[in-house]
Amino acid sequence: MASSLTRAGMVWALLSLLSAAASCVGFFMPYWLLGSQMDKPVSFGTFRRCSYPVRDEESQATVMLEQCGRYATFQGIPSLEWRICTVTTGTGCGLLLLVALTALAGCCISDLISRTIGRVAGGVQFVGGLLIGSGCALYPLGWDSEEVRQTCDNSSDQFHLGSCKMGWAYYCTGAGAASATLLCTWLACFAGKRQKHYPY
Secondary structure, three states: OOOOEOHHHHHHHHHHHHHHHHHHHHHHOOOOEEEEEOOEEEEEOOOEEEEEEEEEOOOOEEEEEEEEEEOOOHHHOOOHHHHHHHHHHHHHHHHHHHHHHHHHHHOOOOOOOEHHHHHHHHHHHHHHHHHHHHHHHHHHHHOOOHHHHHHOOOOOEOOEOOOOEEOHHHHHHHHHHHHHHHHHHHHHOOOEEOOOOOOO
16 A cells, blocks of 8 residues: 655654544543542533532432533533633644544555645644643633532632642643644654656
8 A cells, every 4th residue: 555654754643643532532531620529529521520419309409410421501511711612622623633534544545645735734733732722721710610619619719729630631632732733743744755746
């Protein structure tokens, strides 16, 4: 099988896939913020949550339902900042995934990725990484929402977690974005083979 990628391009394709996978998995998992409520572990993502209080009709008491799920509506996300974070991070993950799949296709298809296409793909990765990074930076602005305060002993505020702590998914998303913005963008400049010019 012919490839349209140089050796640097092969490394770029692999790193692009790993960066996109790290960001996408981290974005989807609801383990960005970890705390506890009613002696049960609670975790938040940008649009998902694990363990939440519900009213038990039989005992007429509030109990913690220990399962993970997304918010029923977009407006149900606890804060405006988290809604913006969801959109920007999701868009960035989509861009990284698109470039990663294109790079993988370039490993098997000749003349798919030229020097110019590689540089454009690197630019798309840079934008995707910046969007995810912006989402990660916006996330702490939502720590003053009522749901987070209930989980963090009412002591959380913007950029102050109280009794909660950051989860692995937040770092995974940020690491994927950082590697896409820095390493992948640079490698993309050397990913495509120079096109051959045939005499007429």
